[in-house]
Amino acid sequence: MRPGFEPDAVSASDIITRFQLAYPAAEGDPGFSLSVDTRLPGRGITGIFGQSGSGKTTLLRCIAGLQQSDAGQLVVGGETWQENGVFVPAHRRPIGYVFQESSLLDHLSASGNLQYALRRARPTPPAQLYDHVVALMALEPLLARYPHQLSGGERQRVAIARALLTHPRLLLMDEPLASLDSGRKHEILPYLERLREEFALPILYVSHSLDEIARLADHVVMMKAGRLAGAGSLAEVLGDLHMPLAPDDERCVVLEGRVTECDPHWNLARIEIPGGHLWLANLNLTVGQPLRVRIFARDVSITLHAHADSSILNRLQASVAAISAEEGKALALVQLRIGSSVILARVTRRSLADLRIAPGSQVWAQVKSAAIVS
Structure with a gap:
């Protein structure tokens, strides 16, 4: 795993982040230090992932200018926001920031909150931005309501829209779904997917939820104890x-x-992926539609031959790239390469031994259609 995102061709839109920050230890507090030096892509959603205390929010606050590091450099799309005595204050950085709580102005309606963002935006946003954002986040029925009249998911949709209406060059989202229950999270996730598709805007999305990262992110930064564990x-x-x-x-x-x-007869859809195809349940899919699918390692089995007499529809020819197996444990994790795609299989060490599977083995990966998540 690379220590940071280093694209083959460096883009002028990339985000250079170098921060050194330390909080000294105190009684009952071990202290904390942040040390990050990486280049983030200036496009798509970058998921910043890690457990609580790993430094995700501190990194985001440094990028926002809310936390000044002991030594740092921040360059966004070729524009320096921090370096060698230069420090652009938070209120002058063209960013949108969405927090865990919606932080709406209680005395203003949803419309008032959005109009407040428009008035503060610099430069002045395009005239059509307001209508576009309201439609994107499906806010028309909510505009006259005040924050106390909105559900948690509705408040967060308004907060996201408000951040977009500041016409930012960079959108920061700090665990925006953490305060919502499971139902509200699933309600708002489709809006975040549409945001990724419709706005050419780099988004840094902090989360400790692998489900959110897997569904939304294009790139991932893994944080651990204030350091970059991989990207x-x-x-x-x-x-x-x-x-x-x-x-x-x-x-x-x-x-x-x-x-x-x-x-239509079996209500299935065929998805082409690099290296093969998959069949899964057709949930209102259409031909030509791009689709992101998730496959869990526990739902993948391995055979030496393609078995036509099986209830499993998806059989993919693969080569074994690597195996992670700990002595004394029953299960192993197998990395399988299918064309340019990689999937994982979680199988017993006994099965690997019985089938004489090792790195380089040519095998077939079987995936149940019912187990594929889209």
């Missing part, structure tokens, strides 16, 4: 055997594909 594309990070993003039974990969066929 790369979503596929690289999730497919890395040695990147402990989740317990073994929650390990998964995300594949980007496209719908190439819909079978």
Whole structure:
């Protein structure tokens, strides 16, 4: 795993982040230090992932200018915000910031909160931005309501819209779904997906939820104890055997594909991925639609031959790239390469021995259609 995002061709839109920050230890407090030196992509959603206390929010506050580091450099799209005595204060940085709590102005309606953001935006946003954002976040029925009249998910949608209406060059989101229950989270996630698709805006998304990162992020930064533990594309990070993003039974990969066929008789859809195709339940999918699918390692089995007499529809020819198996433990994690795609399989060490599977083995990966998450 690369220590930071270093693209083959450096883009002028990238975000250079170098911060050194230390809080001394005190009685009952071990102290904390942040040491980050990396280049983040200036496009798409970068998920900043890690457990509580790993430094995610501190990093975001340094980027926002809310926390001044002992030594630091921040360059956003070629513009220096911090370096060698230069420090652009937070109120002059063209950023939108969405916190865990919506932090709406209670005395203003939803519309009033949005109009307040428009008045403060510099430079003045395009005239059509307001209507676009209101439509994107489906806020028309909520505009006349005050924050106390909105659900938690509705308040957060207004907060996201308010951040967008400041016409930012960079959007920071600090665990925006952490205060919501499961139902409200699932209500708001589709809006965040639309935001990724419709705005050419770099977004730094802090979360300790692998589910959110897997669904939203294009790139991932892994934080641990104030340091960068690894970074790369979503596929690289999730497919890395040695990147402990989740317990073994929650390990998964995300594949980007496209719908190439819909079978109305069986209500299935065929998804082309690099190296093969997958069948899954058709939940209102259409031919040509891009689709992101998640496959859990626990739902992948390995065979030496393609078995046509199986209830499992998805059989993918693969080569074994690597195996992570600890002596004394029953289960192993296997990294399988399918064309340019990588998936993981969680199987017993006994099965690997019985089938004589080792790195370089040519095998077939089987994935249940019912287990694929889209």
